[in-house]
Each structure stands twice: as C-alpha cells, then as structure tokens.
Amino acid sequence: MIDINISKKLFGANGELNLRFNTKILSKEFVTIYGPSGAGKTSVIRMLAGLLAPDSGDIEVEGNVWFDKEKKLNIKPQHRNIGIVFQEYSLFPNMTVRGNLEFALEKNQSKNIVDELLQLTELEQLHNKKPNLLSGGQKQRVALARVLIRKPKLLLLDEPLSALDTEMQIKLQDYILKVHHEFNLTTILVSHDLNEVIKMSKRVLVLEDGQIKKDGSPLDVLPINSLRSLITR
Amino acid sequence: MLDFEPFFLTFKLAFATTLLLFIIGTPIAHWLTFSRSKFKVLIEAFVGLPLVLPPSVLGFYLLLAFSPQNSFGKFLETYFDVRLVFTFPGLVIASVIYSLPFMVQPIQSGFRMVPETLIETAYTLGKSKFTTLIKILLPNIKGALLTGCVLSFAHTVGEFGVVLMVGGNIPSETRMISVALYDEVEAMNYHNANVYSMILLTFSFLALVSVYLVNHRMRETRLL
Numbered sequence: 238m239i240d241i242n243i244s245k246k247l248f249g250a251n252g253e254l255n256l257r258f259n260t261k262i263l264s265k266e267f268v269t270i271y272g273p274s275g276a277g278k279t280s281v282i283r284m285l286a287g288l289l290a291p292d293s294g295d296i297e298v299e300g301n302v303w304f305d306k307e308k309k310l311n312i313k314p315q316h317r318n319i320g321i322v323f324q325e326y327s328l329f330p331n332m333t334v335r336g337n338l339e340f341a342l343e344k345n346q347s348k349n350i351v352d353e354l355l356q357l358t359e360l361e362q363l364h365n366k367k368p369n370l371l372s373g374g375q376k377q378r379v380a381l382a383r384v385l386i387r388k389p390k391l392l393l394l395d396e397p398l399s400a401l402d403t404e405m406q407i408k409l410q411d412y413i414l415k416v417h418h419e420f421n422l423t424t425i426l427v428s429h430d431l432n433e434v435i436k437m438s439k440r441v442l443v444l445e446d447g448q449i450k451k452d453g454s455p456l457d458v459l460p461i462n463s464l465r466s467l468i469t470r
Numbered sequence: 471m472l473d474f475e476p477f478f479l480t481f482k483l484a485f486a487t488t489l490l491l492f493i494i495g496t497p498i499a500h501w502l503t504f505s506r507s508k509f510k511v512l513i514e515a516f517v518g519l520p521l522v523l524p525p526s527v528l529g530f531y532l533l534l535a536f537s538p539q540n541s542f543g544k545f546l547e548t549y550f551d552v553r554l555v556f557t558f559p560g561l562v563i564a565s566v567i568y569s570l571p572f573m574v575q576p577i578q579s580g581f582r583m584v585p586e587t588l589i590e591t592a593y594t595l596g597k598s599k600f601t602t603l604i605k606i607l608l609p610n611i612k613g614a615l616l617t618g619c620v621l622s623f624a625h626t627v628g629e630f631g632v633v634l635m636v637g638g639n640i641p642s643e644t645r646m647i648s649v650a651l652y653d654e655v656e657a658m659n660y661h662n663a664n665v666y667s668m669i670l671l672t673f674s675f676l677a678l679v680s681v682y683l684v685n686h687r688m689r690e691t692r693l694l
Contacts, residue, residue: 288590314593321594327587331609340605341595387596 238263239391239423243284243294243304247447251275256447258284264299267417267424269434271459272444278427281444282395285425286321287314299390320384320422321393324400326376328368334379335364341386354382357419358412374405378412385416392417392424399430410436431459472662475642476650477669483558483646484626487565488573491622492615494566495573500603502574503581518571525568529635532564536636556638561646564636565626572621580614581607613688617681624677627670 239262247254256277262268270278283289285296287303290311296304303312329337338351355361358378368376377397384392394413398406410433417424428434434441435455443451443458451458502514520528536554537543546552554560584607592602608615630648637644639653647666654663 286590286594288594314590315596315598317594319594321591323587323591325585325587327585327591329588329592329606329610331606340592340597343596383595 238299240295240297241285243281243291243296245280245284245289245292247277247280249275254447256280258444258449259294260442260449260452262423262425264423265421266440267414267426267438269426269428269438269441269455270444271428271431271434271441274429276444277447278444279395282321282393282425282427285391286319286393287312287317317391318387318389319391319393320387320389322377322380322384322395322397324396326368326373326380328376328379328383330368333365333367334360334371337368337379338383338386341383343387346386350386354385357416358382372405373401374409377401377409381409381412381416385420388420390423392420392422394424394426396427396429398433399428406430406433413437434459472665473650476645476647476666479558479642479645480627480647483561483565484623486562487569487626488619488623490562490566491569491573492619495570495618495622496577496608498570499574499577499581500607503578517574520568521571525629525631526635528568529564529632532560532567532632533635536560555636556640556644558637558643561633561637561644564632565629568629568632569622569625572625573618576614576618576621577611580611580617583614584610613685616684620677620681624674628674 241262242259244255244257247256254275254277258277258281270281272278280289284291284304291304291306293306294304295302295306298317301312302308302310303317304310329340332340335351335355338354339348342348342351352361355364358381360375360378360382363371363375368379371379380397397413398409401409413424413426414437416422426433426437428437439454441451441453441455441458442449498513498517502510502517533555534540535542536546538547538553538555543554546554552559554563588606588610589602592606593599597605628648629646630652633644633646634649634652637646637649639645639649647670651663651666651670654660654666
C-alpha cells in the first residue's frame with residue numbers, strides 16, 4: 238500500500254497554489270489523476286519520484302518511508318525503485334534503443350531482460366537505431382521498456398501519450414495495461430484525456446486547485462456532460 | 471636564422487595547459503551549473519577574472535606568489551624543492567589560471583543545454599551523479615567540450631603578458647613564441663617577426679574555423 242500525505246506551496250502561471258494531496262493507493266492498483274492543467278498533477282508525480290521535496294507531510298510505500306518532513310527523511314530518487322515516463326520521452330540521444338535499456342540495468346543484473354522487453358514492446362527491429370530516428374510512438378515504447386528494466390514497484394506516468402496521435406495512443410494504452418498486469422505494478426497515470434481515463438483505470442482522483450475534489454470510479458466522478466459528449470461523438 | 475624552438479615550447483605548454491584544464495574545468499563547470507550554493511557567484515566571478523583583467527596584473531601577482539622571497543614560494547622551495555618563477559611548470563600553472571574561463575564557460579553552457587528531464591531520468595533509473603555526468607552529460611555536449619579545448623589551447627598559444635611576467639625569456643625553457651616575436655621586433659628583424667606572426671595568425675584562424683564548423687554540425691543533430 239502507498240500512503241501519501243503531502244502538501245506544497247507552488248508558484249505557477251495562475252499565481253500561488255496550495256497543493257494538498259492525501260490518499261491511500263492499494264498495491265497493484267491503477268489510479269489516474271485527472272484535472273485541468275495547473276492543478277498540480279505533475280508536482281504530485283515529481284514529489285513521489287523524489288524530484289521535488291514537499292513542504293510538509295510524509296510518503297510511505299509498502300512499509301518503507303520515502304519522505305518524512307518531521308524526521309527530515311527524504312530518500313533520493315535513485316533509491317525509490319520507481320519508474321517514471323515523461324511526456325517528452327527523455328531518451329538518451331547518445332545511445333541506441335538497446336543502449337537506453339542497458340543503461341538502466343543494475344550492477345550484475347542479467348542482460349536477458351533487455352531482450353525480453355524489446356520483444357514485449359515490439360522494438361527488436363529497431364534495437365540498433367538512435368532515438369532521433371524513431372517516431373513518437375516508438376520513442377515512448379522505448380521509454381516504457383526502459384523503466385521496466387529495474388522492475389519498479391511503482392510506475393509513474395506523467396501524460397505520457399498526450400503528444401501522440403489517437404491511433405498510437407490506443408496502441409500504447411494497451412501496452413501500458415499489459416505491463417501493468419505482467420509486472421504486478423502499482424501505476425499512477427496523470428492524464429487530462431477523458432477517453433484515456435475511462436479506459437485505463439477503475440479509480441480516478443480529480444485534482445482541482447491543488448485539492449483532490451473527487452475520488453471514485455470514472456463514471457461516478459467525471460463531469461457528466463463531458464461524458465455524454467464522448468458517447469454521442 | 472629562424473628559431474623554431476619557441477614553437478615547440480609553446481605547443482608543449484598549450485597541450486599541458488589544455489589537458490590540465492579539461493580535468494579541472496569539467497568539475498568546476500558542473501558545480502557552477504548545478505549547485506545552488508550562495509558562493510556560486512563569487513566562484514563564477516573568480517573564474518571569469520582573466521577575461522577582464524590585464525594579463526600583466528595576473529602575471530604580477532602570480533610572480534609575487536611564486537617568488538621564493540614570499541611565503542608560498544618559500545614553502546614550495548623548502549618542502550618540495552620546487553621553484554615556479556621563470557620555470558616551465560610555473561608557466562603551466564599560470565596558463566591554467568589564465569585560460570580557466572575559456573574552458574569552463576563553454577562547458578558550462580553545454581551543460582545548461584542538456585534538458586533537465588534527461589538528468590532526472592538517469593537519477594530515477596538509479597544512477598549516481600557521477601555516472602550521469604560520464605554517460606549522459608559529457609557524451610551529449612561533445613561540441614562544447616571541443617570548443618573549450620580548442621579555445622583554451624589557442625588562448626594559451628596567444629599568451630604574452632602572463633608568460634613574460636611569470637616565465638621571463640629563457641631560451642629552451644620559458645621563451646614562448648609571443649615573447650620571441652617581441653624580441654625579433656625589438657631587434658628590428660622584421661622578416662622573422664613576420665614569419666612568426668603569419669604562423670600564429672593562420673593557426674588562430676584555423677582553430678576558430680574548426681570550432682564554428684563543429685558547432686554548426688552539432689546544431690544540425692539536435693539533442694531531443
């Protein structure tokens with residue numbers, strides 16, 4: 238189980254924002270954080286990853302404390318055993334597809350997993366290519382395969398598909414669901430795409446103005462009018 | 471008769487200086503780019519001093535520091551039997567200080583060009599700062615590294631004030647090409663002075679051409 242109780246004051250384009258994020262997430266659960274831009278979604282992901290320090294609170298994952306303000310504990314991103322996929326792919330341009338995956342290997346870890354993941358994400362043909370020769374969808378598959386090398390407990394996806402066309406989005410959503418089950422991951426997806434939210438998760442946290450306004454199944458918590466427009470479209 | 475020894479000495483000095491500067495300058499540039507220390511501005515200003523200071527000022531203070539009559543120079547001579555005034559090692563140290571910004575600043579701006587998510591991705595993949603520097607940062611700023619090396623080398627070749635102050639004019643030891651050129655002019659050997667100057671001019675021009683050529687190529691293959 239993941240127990241998150243964090244708050245942080247953020248300064249953005251819309252002025253000051255008091256972000257408070259308190260929730261519990263079960264192991265192997267797939268949760269989506271949905272909300273308008275500027276609501277603090279990315280900051281939540283970054284605080285879970287250890288890339289941004291909360292002002293107060295604590296984060297506990299499977300009995301391990303990752304962050305505790307009072308005890309002045311803040312585990313580095315290197316030691317959190319997470320996988321994070323950003324919207325901008327973030328592939329290392331100096332390495333091939335295979336090189337990107339191999340970079341993630343831990344000391345003495347067998348290289349077999351590299352081939353397994355290349356196969357799983359259908360990248361075997363491209364394994365010797367440099368990232369700048371790949372399409373957006375291919376790049377994001379590399380990024381996804383790369384974070385799975387370390388077999389993370391927690392997979393964080395920060396709008397990973399929003400730069401892709403619809404067809405590619407659907408294909409990659411299937412990949413994400415597949416690896417979520419095969420690798421027994423706990424996954425937190427940030428998305429502002431209703432179609433995606435409904436397809437991917439049974440539980441949605443609606444984040445507005447830095448607060449979790451709703452928490453429940455997509456049909457219960459998402460704005461009803463926008464759902465209707467999706468159905469009739 | 472034209473003496474080519476100053477060329478040999480100058481290139482030896484420039485090579486030693488560039489090598490040392492690369493080893494020292496990379497961590498300094500890394501620290502200046504990513505540190506949030508309050509003292510960063512002071513260090514940055516110190517590194518940049520040779521850009522604005524007359525070389526003779528720097529040379530003068532180094533001469534005082536290295537002189538066996540003063541505490542630092544005396545300390546070196548008593549405990550290590552090393553004398554830095556009017557010697558080649560002294561010139562290397564002076565050149566390293568004098569060319570520091572020419573190595574540090576290009577590498578620093580190279581580091582700044584690397585997208586932050588690349589660095590964060592490496593961290594979340596469990597990699598240390600050092601591994602990230604060696605495997606991600608440095609390979610992706612090859613153009614900046616080359617610029618730093620070529621500029622440091624060329625700048626060292628072109629030194630005059632510092633070289634004259636700290637090194638003097640000892641043949642086969644500290645007599646660099648710029649000093650030799652000055653001597654030839656003083657002795658009214660304009661032919662020799664012209665040959666020295668032509669070689670320096672051509673060298674400097676080619677060095678800059680190579681820097682710009684590489685940087686244009688690098689810009690065509692963008693980072694992300």
